[in-house]
Amino acid sequence: MARPVRPPPRRRPPDAAIPLPYDERRGVFTFATGLERSLPAVVQVTTLGASRGPTSGENEPKPLQSGSGVIIDARQGIIVTNNHVVDGGTKFTVDMTDGRLFDATLVGVDKATDVAVLKIEAPNLSQVEIVDSDTLRTGDLAFAVGYPLGLDQTLTMGVISGLGRSGLGDAVEDYIQTDAAVNSGNSGGPLLDSRGRLIGINTSILSGGSDPLGGTGGNDGIAFAVPTRILMFVVGQIREHGEVTRGKIGAVMGSLTATRARAFGLGIVRGAVVEDVAPGSPAETAGLQKNDIITRIQNRPVANAGSVQATVGIAPPGTRLPIVYLRDGHEHTTALTVATAEPVRVAVGKTAIEAFGAQFQALPAAPARDETAAKEEAPAQTAAQTGVLVVSVEGGSDAAQHKLTAGDIVTKVGEREVTDLAGLASALEADQGMTTLTVRRGEETVEINVGE
Structure with missing residues (x-):
């Protein structure tokens, strides 16, 4: 009797999908194996300081706010969290998942990226593994870990909804967007990949009626994290120098919008517009001019002015940045070398002024009006056309x-x-020390003190 011939085993094609992690003993799909290694490194951070309300005469610091953090260096006890978690504090405590409580020392902060570094002296710490955020792809799984809304350590899952997000405020922005549930208290906690590796630090949410920086509203599925590409540069600078030293390129940038794209005759709405170039600056040396549209920097696409600011913001002085830009609809390439940022009270460009971290330009010309309408116009409306416009403000x-x-x-x-602009430059240079700016903001007038 002939033996049956068994067919050869089928080989899985090289591009076949890899199955989800499966626990055969329990019969469930799970990501616990990778994530459980990182969870002990996620801590709760409590900030204490002087009470913001009525006091009873006691001098002991009171809890001001709390958030989350993650240990990135167990040997040195280095913890990363958000600046807005530690802001205003005089004392900081760290709660571990094993029940231990330690006092922490603030090593330094960077307000422009909302990053803070704490240090604790403690044995037997765990640390998270760190991965380069430039390897991320939209659609990757993401896990947010922290201590939201007064709860104990909480893990939520979502996907990477977008990369390179910016334009949310005046800061060094290049955020990871995720729909993993992030709520108040998650601030400073890690965003992990499906293997439990650090890809970013949760820093802000968009929520109906909430403060966009870690506000009080509920989760609406739109959260943002500082990617490790920016985070590790900032942490390295803080650990080495106690602060972040950034370079400059000497260009005032604005974002390309649909309205401006039509004015330029362009069929794109992503890019950064060169608003002004300072004389003798790296931007001028590289040949950039007013109204050039930067579309790529250091081989990264430029979505808006925040994209340029994010790349320059983590480029040490001396870094050479390749640039692709449009001029009169034609594409050009150049490269500029980041220069050391020297503290200057007032920097005067051809069409803009920079002071106190803000950029100022002349108000746009009012549209032409016939003489009859001009005579009938109220004096207050005519006066409203005077002043100098604040076009951007650097984070921090x-x-x-x-x-x-x-x-x-x-x-x-x-x-x-x-x-x-000439009057603004003259007034700022003459007014040393603290300066009071009177500004018109919509229908109201406010006074702002700068230069303290």
Whole structure:
């Protein structure tokens, strides 16, 4: 009797999908194996300081706010969290998942990226494995870990919804967007990949009626994390110098919008517009001019002005940055070398001024009107055309800290009226020390003190 011939085993094609992690003993799909290695490194951070309300005369610091953090160096006890978690604190404590509680020392902060570094002295710590965020792809699984809404350590899952997000505020922005549930208290906690490796630090949410920076609203499925590409540069600078030293390129940037794209006759709406170039700056040396449209920097696509700021913001002085830009609809390439940023009170360009971390330009010319309409116009409406426009504010700068915002119109410096850029430059240079700016913001007028 002939033996049956068994068919050869079927080989899985090289491109066949790899099955989800499966626990045969329990009969469930799970990512626990990779994630459980990282969870002990996720901590709760409590910030204490002087009470913001009525006091009873006691001098003991009171809890101000709490958030999350993650240990990235167990041997040195280095913890990364958000600046807004530790802001205003005089004392910091760290709760571990094993029940231990330690006092922490603040090593330094970077307000422009909302990153803070703490240090604890403790034995037997765990640390998270770190992966390069440039390897991420939209659609990757992502896990947010932290201590939201007063709960104990909580893990939520989602996907990477987008990469390179910016334009959310005046900061060094290149965020990872995820729909993993992130709520108040998750701030500073890690965003992990499906193997439990660190890809970013959760820093902000968009939620109906909430503060976009870790606010009080509920999760709407839109959260943002600082990617490890930026995070590790910032942490390295803080650990080495206690602060972040950034270079400059000497260009004022604006974002390309649909309206501006039509004005330029372009069929694209992604890019950064060169608003002004400082004389003798790296941007001028590289040949950039006003109204050039930067579309790529250091081989990365440029979505808006924030994309350029994010790349320059982590480029040490001396770094050579390749640039692709459009001029009159034609593509050109160049490269600029990042220069050392020297503290200058007022930097005057051809069509813009920079001071206190804010950029100022002349107000756009009012549309032409017939003489009859001009005579009938109220004096207050005519006066509203005077002043100097704030076009951007650098995150973490003196201007940002004192709530000067893009779109404000400066009408006075101290007691001096300001009607144009020349007048603003003259007034700022003459007014040393703390300066009071009177600005028009919509229908209201406010005073802002800068230069303290």
